[in-house]
Amino acid sequence: MRLLIFLGLLILLYYLVKGWISPSKSRQTDRNEGEWELESEMVKDPHCQTYIPKNSAIRARIAGRDYYFCSRQCMKKFKREMEENSV
Numbered sequence: 001m002r003l004l005i006f007l008g009l010l011i012l013l014y015y016l017v018k019g020w021i022s023p024s025k026s027r028q029t030d031r032n033e034g035e036w037e038l039e040s041e042m043v044k045d046p047h048c049q050t051y052i053p054k055n056s057a058i059r060a061r062i063a064g065r066d067y068y069f070c071s072r073q074c075m076k077k078f079k080r081e082m083e084e085n086s087v
């Protein structure tokens, strides 16, 4: 009889611990995924047509518009092309 109570308590404890760990864990991962999605907004490099995450892209304002580039080389080449086209 005592053993049954002990087992019942053990099972109760197991579910308490399990319930305590898993919801907080999943909530945390959900939040992290949301943050990751926000940070990894993709922008297109107009020079080489590559998609790069906005936070690691190089931003440049050319002719009143914001452009995002994967590298400084692309930015320079695009700027030069824009200047050549406008002249």
Ligand SMILES: [Zn+2]
Pocket (backbone or CB within 6 Å): 045, 047, 048, 049, 050, 069, 070, 071, 074
């Ligand atoms: Zn590029």
